[in-house]
Amino acid sequence: MNKVSLEARGIGLSYGATRVLRDIHLRVEPGEFFALLGPSGSGKSTLLRLIAGFAQHQSGELLVDGQDITGVPPHARNVGMVFQSYALWPHLNVWDNVAFGLVERRESREQIRSKTAAALDLVGLGDYGQRRPSQLSGGQQQRVALARTIVIAPRLLLLDEPLSNLDKNLRVQMRDEIRHLQRKLGLTTIFVTHDQEEAMTTADRMAVLDQGVLQQVGTAAELFDFPVNRFVAGFVGTANLLDGRVLQAQGDTFGFDAQGVGVLGFPRSAQVLQPGPAVMAFRPHQVEVRPAGQARDASRLWLQGQVEGAEFMGERTRYRVRVGQALLVADQTHAAGMPLIGAGQEVQLGIDRAQVRFLDR
Ligand code: ADP
Numbered sequence: 001m002n003k004v005s006l007e008a009r010g011i012g013l014s015y016g017a018t019r020v021l022r023d024i025h026l027r028v029e030p031g032e033f034f035a036l037l038g039p040s041g042s043g044k045s046t047l048l049r050l051i052a053g054f055a056q057h058q059s060g061e062l063l064v065d066g067q068d069i070t071g072v073p074p075h076a077r078n079v080g081m082v083f084q085s086y087a088l089w090p091h092l093n094v095w096d097n098v099a100f101g102l103v104e105r106r107e108s109r110e111q112i113r114s115k116t117a118a119a120l121d122l123v124g125l126g127d128y129g130q131r132r133p134s135q136l137s138g139g140q141q142q143r144v145a146l147a148r149t150i151v152i153a154p155r156l157l158l159l160d161e162p163l164s165n166l167d168k169n170l171r172v173q174m175r176d177e178i179r180h181l182q183r184k185l186g187l188t189t190i191f192v193t194h195d196q197e198e199a200m201t202t203a204d205r206m207a208v209l210d211q212g213v214l215q216q217v218g219t220a221a222e223l224f225d226f227p228v229n230r231f232v233a234g235f236v237g238t239a240n241l242l243d244g245r246v247l248q249a250q251g252d253t254f255g256f257d258a259q260g261v262g263v264l265g266f267p268r269s270a271q272v273l274q275p276g277p278a279v280m281a282f283r284p285h286q287v288e289v290r291p292a293g294q295a296r297d298a299s300r301l302w303l304q305g306q307v308e309g310a311e312f313m314g315e316r317t318r319y320r321v322r323v324g325q326a327l328l329v330a331d332q333t334h335a336a337g338m339p340l341i342g343a344g345q346e347v348q349l350g351i352d353r354a355q356v357r358f359l360d361r
Contacts, residue, residue: 003030004155004188006051010060013046020046021057022212031186033179035199038209039235044192047209048158051190052081064155080154084161086145088133094120094144095129101152119151122181139170146178150185157182157189163198175202196236200224208232229361233281240287240328242280246273246358256280256358260325264301266353279359287330288350289319289341300350303328307345321349 011024021043028034036044049055051062053074061068069077088097099116107115120126123143133141142162149157162178163171179202182189193199199206200220208215208223208231216228220236227233230241247255247263254273255263258280288300296302305323316331317340330349332338341347 002155003186004065005030005063006156006188006190007063007066008047008060009063011047011050011057011062012059013043013050013055013057020212021050024060024214026207026214026217028188028190030188033182033189033191033202033204035191035193035203035206036209037193037196037199037206037235040194041211042209043212044194044209045160048081048160048190048192051156052079052158053077077156078152078154079156079158080149080152081158081160082142082145082149082162084164086133086141086165088141088144088148090133092132093129094125094131094133094136097133097144098148098151101148105152115151119147122150122184123147123177137170138166139174142166142174143177146181150181150187154187157185157187159189159191161192161194163193164195171198178202200236208235210235227281227357227359229359230279230281233279233357233359238284238329239281240284242326244278244280246275246278248275249273258324258326261303261323264303266301266356269354273358277360279361281357281359282351282355284318284329284331285316285333286352286355287328288352289321289330289332290348290350291341292346292348294348296348296350299353301353301356303349303351305347305349307341307343307347309343310340312340319347321347323349 006028008024008026011021013021036047038044046055050057053072062070095116098119099112102112102115120129123146125140125143125147133144163174166174175198191203205217205219207217210231216223216232223232223236227236233239234241242258242261244256244258247257249268252268253265254268255265257263290296303323305321307319308322309320311318316333319330319332321328321330328349
C-alpha cells in the first residue's frame with residue numbers, strides 16, 4: 001500500500017471571533033500512528049475534521065504527500081474517519097453497513113463481496129454479518145465502524161476519540177486491536193484523544209494542543225522526559241511544578257528561588273539557564289519519601305515537609321506533602337507490609353536533581 005504523509009503548514013481556523021486553531025505546523029510521517037492530545041476544547045476534533053474536509057481553514061496549507069488538498073471536497077480525499085459514536089446505520093445489518101461505501105462507489109458485486117468479507121475478517125467479525133448493530137456490544141460496534149472505514153482502502157485513517165464510549169478493560173483491549181490493525185495495514189493514522197495514557201501507549205508520536213496552539217510534538221518518552229513548558233509537563237504524566245527564579249550561577253552551582261519554599265541548590269549541568277523567572281518541574285516518582293530524621297544520601301535535594309494525605313494505589317502510594325507553602329506529590333513504590341505514612345507526619349522528600357527540568361514558561 002502507498003503510505004502517505006500529512007503536513008499542516010501554518011493552519012489557522014476561526015469561528016467568528018473564536019480562534020480555534022492558530023498557526024499549526026505539523027508533519028505526520030507515512031505509516032505513522034499519530035495522536036492529537038489535548039484537553040476538551042483545545043481544537044483536536046476541529047483539526048481532524050479539517051483533514052477530512054468537514055471544516056475549512058482560513059489560512060495555511062494542508063498537504064497529503066506534498067499536494068495541497070485544501071480545495072478538495074471530503075468525498076474526493078480518500079480519507080476514512082471513525083467517530084466516537086460509531087455512526088452505524090441501525091436499520092442495516094453488519095454486512096451492509098460495511099459494504100455501504102463500496103456500493104456507493106459502484107464497485108462490482110464480486111469486489112463488494114470479497115472486500116466486505118475481508119474487512120469483517122480483519123476485525124474478527126466474519127460470522128456477524130447478519131446481525132444488526134443493536135445486537136452487538138460496544139466493542140463489536142466499534143469494530144464494525146473500523147471495518148466500514150478500512151474497507152474503502154483510505155489513504156489516511158482518522159479516529160476521533162474512538163474508545164471513549166467503551167469501559168476501561170475493553171478500551172485497553174480495543175486500543176491494542178486498533179494498533180495491531182494499523183500496523184498490519186501500514187495506514188497513516190491520526191488519533192484524537194484527551195487521555196494521555198491512551199496517547200502514550202498507542203502512538204508512535206503525538207502532538208499536544210492547548211487552546212488551539214500546538215505546544216509540542218514528539219514520542220511519549222520525549223514529551224514525558226523533556227516537556228517544553230508547564231502545560232505539557234502537567235498534561236503528559238503528573239508533574240510537580242514550582243514557580244520561581246533562576247539565580248545567577250556561582251562556580252559550579254546555581255540557585256533556584258522557589259516561591260514559598262526557598263532557595264534550592266543545583267549543579268550547573270548541561271541545562272544552560274539564564275537567570276530569571278522559571279518553573280521547576282519534577283515527577284512524583286523521582287521523589288523519595290522518608291520519615292523525618294532518617295539518614296539520607298547527599299546526592300538528592302532534601303526538603304522537609306508534612307504529609308497532608310496519601311492515596312494507596314497498589315504498586316505505589318501517592319503522598320501529598322506540604323513543603324513551605326507548596327504542595328508536592330511524591331510516589332513511593334510499595335512493598336508488602338510497608339506501613340502508610342499518615343497525615344500530619346513530618347517527612348523529608350529527596351528529589352533526584354538530575355531529573356529536575358527548568359522550564360521558561
Ligand atoms: P476538542 O476536540 O479538542 O475538544 P474542538 O475542536 O471540538 O475541541 O473545539 C475547539 C473549540 O472550537 C471549542 O471552543 C469549540 O467550542 C469551538 N468550536 C468547534 N466547532 C465549532 C463550530 N462549528 N462553531 C463554533 N465554535 C466551534
